[in-house]
Amino acid sequence: MRNLIRLTVALAVGGFATAALAASADDFKAAYAKAEAASKQAHAHKNEWTTTLGALKAAKAAGDAGKFDEAVKHAQEAEALANASVAQSEEQKKLWPDAVVR
Amino acid sequence: MLRKFCIAIAVVVGAAQPLSAADVNPQADAKAFKEYFTKRFSKVPLNDFVNGPYSMDEGLRKQWKAIDEFPPYEFAIEQGKQMFATPFKNGKTYADCFPDKGIGVRQNYPYFDTKSGQVITLEVAINQCREANGEKPLDYTKDDMAAVTAYMAFTSRGKPFDIKIPDDPRALAAYNNGKQYFYTRRGQLNFSCASCHVQSPGDHIRTEVLAPAYGITAALPIYRSAWGGMGTTTRRLRTCNSQVRGVPLPGGDENYRDVEYFLSYMANGLPISGPGARP
Amino acid sequence: MASTIRVRAVISGDTTEVQSLIRHPMDSGFVKDSKGQLIPAHHIEVLQFEHGGKTVFTALWGPAVSKDPYVKFSFKGGKKGDDLKVSWVDNKGASDSLMAKIQ
Numbered sequence: 448m449r450n451l452i453r454l455t456v457a458l459a460v461g462g463f464a465t466a467a468l469a470a471s472a473d474d475f476k477a478a479y480a481k482a483e484a485a486s487k488q489a490h491a492h493k494n495e496w497t498t499t500l501g502a503l504k505a506a507k508a509a510g511d512a513g514k515f516d517e518a519v520k521h522a523q524e525a526e527a528l529a530n531a532s533v534a535q536s537e538e539q540k541k542l543w544p545d546a547v548v549r
Numbered sequence: 550m551l552r553k554f555c556i557a558i559a560v561v562v563g564a565a566q567p568l569s570a571a572d573v574n575p576q577a578d579a580k581a582f583k584e585y586f587t588k589r590f591s592k593v594p595l596n597d598f599v600n601g602p603y604s605m606d607e608g609l610r611k612q613w614k615a616i617d618e619f620p621p622y623e624f625a626i627e628q629g630k631q632m633f634a635t636p637f638k639n640g641k642t643y644a645d646c647f648p649d650k651g652i653g654v655r656q657n658y659p660y661f662d663t664k665s666g667q668v669i670t671l672e673v674a675i676n677q678c679r680e681a682n683g684e685k686p687l688d689y690t691k692d693d694m695a696a697v698t699a700y701m702a703f704t705s706r707g708k709p710f711d712i713k714i715p716d717d718p719r720a721l722a723a724y725n726n727g728k729q730y731f732y733t734r735r736g737q738l739n740f741s742c743a744s745c746h747v748q749s750p751g752d753h754i755r756t757e758v759l760a761p762a763y764g765i766t767a768a769l770p771i772y773r774s775a776w777g778g779m780g781t782t783t784r785r786l787r788t789c790n791s792q793v794r795g796v797p798l799p800g801g802d803e804n805y806r807d808v809e810y811f812l813s814y815m816a817n818g819l820p821i822s823g824p825g826a827r828p
Numbered sequence: 829m830a831s832t833i834r835v836r837a838v839i840s841g842d843t844t845e846v847q848s849l850i851r852h853p854m855d856s857g858f859v860k861d862s863k864g865q866l867i868p869a870h871h872i873e874v875l876q877f878e879h880g881g882k883t884v885f886t887a888l889w890g891p892a893v894s895k896d897p898y899v900k901f902s903f904k905g906g907k908k909g910d911d912l913k914v915s916w917v918d919n920k921g922a923s924d925s926l927m928a929k930i931q
Contacts, residue, residue, distance in 0.1 A: 493804060495796040496737040528737070539733045539741075546732040546743050547578075548585045619836060619847045621896060627830050777895045 470515040478522035479506055485529035492536035499528040573721045575714050575814055578728065582815045586763040590751070599767035599822040601760030605751035609758055613826065622699055622772040622824040625779045629700025632693065637682040643697065646678035655698075655705035656821050659810045660713060661720040668723045668806040671698055672781055676801070689800020690787065695770045695779035702770065702823030710767065710821070712814040727811030730804045731762075736795030742808070757828060764816045766809060768825030775828060782809055833926040837912050844906035844930055846877060846885070848899045848914060856891035871919055875899070878913040879906055879930075906930050 470478075482503055489495045506521035586598060593604045603610040633651065636642050644650035648657075658671040669677070675697055676686035687694040714720050734741045745754060746762035753759070769782045780788075786805050787797035798805055832851040837844055850872070857869025869891060877885040884903040906912070908930055915925035 493798060493802075494735050497791060497794045497796055498737050500796060532737070535734065535739065539735075542734075543729055543732040543741070546741060546747075547728070548743075548747060549581050619834070619849055619898065619900075621849065621898070623834055623849065624851050624896065631830065 470519040472510075472515060475506075475510045475515045475518045475522065478519045478526070479503075479510060482506065482522045482526040482529065485526045485533065489529045489532040489536070492533060494532050494536045496528055496532045499525055499532060502528060573725045575721075575724055579815050579817060582763060585747070586750075586761050590761065596820055598761055598764040599816075599819050601765065601768055601825070601827065602751075602758035605761065606758045609828070612828075616826050620772070620824075620826055621774075622770075622779060622826060625696045625699040625770070625772065625824060626703050628693075628696035629698070629703075632697045633700060637679070637684050639683050641682045643675070643678055646674070646681070651701060652704045653708065655701045655823070656708040656710050657712070659806060659813060661715055661717065661723060661810070663715060663717055663720075666719045667803075668727075668810045670782065670806050670809050671701060672783055673801050673806060689781060690784035691776075691778060691780055695781050695784075698770050698781060699779065699824035702821055705821045706823070707820050709818050710813055710816045712810070712817055714814060723807050724811055724814065726804070727807030727809070730808040731811055736790065736793030738793040740793040742789070762812065762815070764819040766813045767816055767819055768822045768827075770823060771825040771827045773827045779824070831926050832924045833914050833916075835912065835914050835926060835928045837906070837928060837930040839906060839908050839930060840902075843902045843904055844879070844912075845902045846900065846912070848877075850875070850897050850899070850916060852896065852916075852918065854889075854893050854895045854897060858891065869919060872897070872916045873919050875916045876914070877901075877903075878915075879903070879910060 486495060486499055486503060489499060502521050502525035506518050506525055509515075509518035509521055587593075587595065590598075590604070597604040600610075600613075603613045633643050644652075648654055655671060658674065659668045661667075662669045672689055672694055675694060676689075679686055687697075714724050731742045734744070742762065745759050746765060750759050750761035766782060769785065770779055771785070772779050776784075783800040783805060786808070787800075790797040833848065834850075835846065835848040837846045839845075852872055853870055854872065855867050855870040857866065857871075859867050861867050871891060871893065872887075872889045875885075875887040875889060876883055884905075885899075885901050887899065889897070910930045912928045912930055913925060914928065915923065917923045
């Protein structure tokens, strides 16, 4: 629940920021690299979300088509989702014993 | 309190750290697991838990009984029987890889292989058998893998699960990894296996009735009407992952082997009911 | 090659109850594969059950019937030990048939 709130705030803030300036190809490359790095971390936890991969794919497709504003938005969304999934894995490492049937 | 702290540290440090008998107590876990389900569903006869959603819903059971008169998995059993009878290119057969020629052995899987230090599920054993005999491994999710495991399950129908955890820290670690996997929330929808199968058996998720985790591996592989065909344990685990928006793991992944190990150990004593038919 | 037809016919009073499971992809022709290509229609067109030289059940199928269809029906007449012939033809001209005994 906490993570969902963090994610919503991150997406809202992210959306607001990119509206101000048009993104360049370099902006997209940087944003995509960050998203990919975060996604790799999630992969290491064996907890990638399908929506993260979907956002990455959308980012790449928009970037390839030269739609850099859209591409950056998707990349930032992918990064946020990947980070949330990593946070989920790390929290769950501590929380799962509480769920065990005793 | 100190015990929980120690377990938490052990878990944070690494998933497959060898554990001693003091940290992990599968027998106590299994006892608590069984008590939870039998107390909560006191009207369900013990052996009926292996029938999954049908043990939870009377209307669904009636439909199942009608289908089971002429089961949709019969083609898979026939195909599996044929596969068993057909030699590999080198002349050997599946029977040469398994104890008792592979007949009536399904209830012993998964087992912990002390030589390789890994959990071997029936599906993994099939592919290891193929590769050892110069054949390509099968797709873990359906078709031939479902057919041969359907046949093997059928020859074990009614036999009680007899999963062993040897007194080996690696086996205990694998068991504990499976247990952790089962109770860990994952995917964007933030569900663990337990969210549905411990918290809500008998309840609906969309239009489906949820099965209890107790005995849940006994009916696999299954013919699912929703799939219009057969699916293996791996297929079911992969779809559960994607349904909570988690990227599925490849067949044979350590986590899938270990969670099957954990769940089947929890089901010790319950009879094999596979292959099964599900909505 | 194993038969695509499984059938069980059982006497119940003066009626024979028949159940049959037929292995067939029953592709409707409307579904696309993972590459986006239409999977061509491949389904049973005629299914027949014959007893004592007479056709006791005919099904004229099309795209609406799903994979591995299951049929259940009953007909008057039939004795234990009688032959029951099941046969089908699909839209590609393929066919299969099976002779079963009423139990």
